[in-house]
Amino acid sequence: MRTVREGSATLKIDDGVFYNPKMSKLRDVSVIFLRAMGLKRAKLLDATAATGIRGIRYCLESGIADTTMLDINPKAYRNARSNARLNKIKAHVIGESLQEFAGSSHDAFDVIDIDPFGSPAPMVHDALKLSKDGTLMMITATDTATLCGAEGPACLRIYGSMPMHNELCHESSVRILLSFVAREAAQFNFGIEPLLSIADMHYVRVFFRLRRGAAQATESVKASGFAACCSRCHAFAFKKGIAQSVLEKCVNCGAEMRAYGPMWLGNLKDQGTVVGMLKESRAYPETSADFVRGLSDELDIQFFYSVSKITSYLKTGSVPMQQVIDALGKRHRVSRTQFDNYSLKTDASLREVIKAVKSARRASRE
Ligand SMILES: C[S@@+](CC[C@H](N)C(=O)[O-])C[C@H]1O[C@@H](n2cnc3c(N)ncnc32)[C@H](O)[C@@H]1O
Ligand SMILES: [Zn+2]
Incomplete structure (x- = not known):
C-alpha cells in the first residue's frame, strides 16, 4: 500500500x-x-x-x-x-x-x-x-x-x-x-x-x-458528417450531414480525395x-x-494545417511556427492547436497558408 x-x-x-x-x-x-x-x-x-x-x-x-x-x-x-x-x-x-x-x-x-x-x-x-x-x-x-x-x-x-x-x-x-x-x-x-x-x-x-x-437529438445527429483528405498534399474538405459525397478530386493538386467519418x-x-x-x-x-x-486560445474551427506536412510537400526546410502565425495573423484568425505542435488552426485557405509558409521561410533565411 x-x-x-x-x-x-x-x-x-x-x-x-x-x-x-x-x-x-x-x-x-x-x-x-x-x-x-x-x-x-x-x-x-x-x-x-x-x-x-x-x-x-x-x-x-x-x-x-x-x-x-x-x-x-x-x-x-x-x-x-x-x-x-x-x-x-x-x-x-x-x-x-x-x-x-x-x-x-x-x-x-x-x-x-x-x-x-x-x-x-x-x-x-x-x-x-x-x-x-x-x-x-x-x-x-x-x-x-x-x-x-x-x-x-x-x-x-x-x-x-x-x-x-x-x-x-x-x-x-x-x-x-x-x-x-x-x-x-x-x-x-x-x-x-x-x-x-x-x-x-x-x-x-x-x-x-x-x-x-427529439429536436435536439435530431440536430445533434445532423452535426456529424464526412471529411475528405487529399491522398497527396494537405488539402481537406468536409460536409455536415450523413451520406453525402464531399469531394472526389483535390482542388489544390488534383489527386484523389479519401473520405472519413461520420464524425x-x-x-x-x-x-x-x-x-x-x-x-x-x-x-x-x-x-x-x-x-x-x-x-482557451485555440480556435474552434474544423481541422488545421500541418506546417510540417506543407514544408515537406513544398520540399523546403522547416520554418519557425511563430513567423507563419504572425504572417497569417495580419489578415486572418489563427491559433496553435492542441492536436499537433507544428500545426495551426486558421480561417485562411490552404493557398494562403502555403504563401505564409513560403514568406516565413524566406524571412528565416535573411
Ligand atoms: C482506468 S481505471 C479508472 C481510473 C480512475 N478513474 C482514475 O482517474 O484514477 C478503470 C477502472 O474501471 C473499472 N471498470 C472496468 N470496466 C468497468 C465497468 N464495466 N463498470 C465499472 N467499472 C469498470 C476497472 O476495474 C478499473 O478500476
Ligand atoms: Zn492535393
Whole structure:
C-alpha cells in the first residue's frame, strides 16, 4: 500500500488497484471544469472509480454533494470505499459494473464520469439510462490507436466511423467519439452540447451536456458528417450531414480525395465554459493552468494545417511556427492547436497558408 496526495485528496492505494499519477493534470482539468460549471449540491456518478480519486476530488473541490462510485473489480471497490471514508465524503460505493448498476437503478445523475481502460463505447448506452436533461458527461477514451486509424477496421466496428490515419487524426478521433456519443444519445431523445474536447498524450476526453428533446437529438445527429483528405498534399474538405459525397478530386493538386467519418463537425467547446475554467485554474499547478490557457486560445474551427506536412510537400526546410502565425495573423484568425505542435488552426485557405509558409521561410533565411 502507498499513500498519495493529489489536489485536496489523500489516498491510500492498495496493490493491484489502478492509479496513474501522470493523469493528475487531466484530473485537475476535470475538477476545474466542474468548478467552472458552478455546481451546487450536485449528484455524481463516478462509473469507473478505481481508487476513488475522481469522485473524492470532485466532492472536495468541485461542489459535488453526493457521489456514487462503481467498480467491477472487488479490490478497487474496497479501496474506493476506504478512501471515501478517509476523505470524509458522502459516498455510495458499489461493487458492480456500470451495466449491472444501470439495469437496477432508477437514479438520474447531474454529472457522470466514465474513465475506462480502452474504449468507453460499451458503457455509453448504460450511462445514458442514468441521465436526465442537463446531465454533464465526461468521457475518456484511451483506445487512441483505434480512433486514429492505426488498427485498420477496428474503428468502423467499435465507433461506426472510418478513421483518419494522417496528421489530422488526433482531432478526428475527438470528432469520431463525439459523433458516436451523439448517435447513442439520440436513441434516448438527447442532443449533446460539447463543452470541452481534449486529445493529449494517449487519451481523448470529451465534456458535454445532454439536452432532452427529439429536436435536439435530431440536430445533434445532423452535426456529424464526412471529411475528405487529399491522398497527396494537405488539402481537406468536409460536409455536415450523413451520406453525402464531399469531394472526389483535390482542388489544390488534383489527386484523389479519401473520405472519413461520420464524425462530429460542430463545435468542440463552449468558450464561456473555458473562460470560466481559466479563472478557476489559477489555484492549480502551472502545467494544468497552462494547458487550460492553450485550450482557451485555440480556435474552434474544423481541422488545421500541418506546417510540417506543407514544408515537406513544398520540399523546403522547416520554418519557425511563430513567423507563419504572425504572417497569417495580419489578415486572418489563427491559433496553435492542441492536436499537433507544428500545426495551426486558421480561417485562411490552404493557398494562403502555403504563401505564409513560403514568406516565413524566406524571412528565416535573411
Ligand atoms: C482506468 S481505471 C479508472 C481510473 C480512475 N478513474 C482514475 O482517474 O484514477 C478503470 C477502472 O474501471 C473499472 N471498470 C472496468 N470496466 C468497468 C465497468 N464495466 N463498470 C465499472 N467499472 C469498470 C476497472 O476495474 C478499473 O478500476
Ligand atoms: Zn492535393
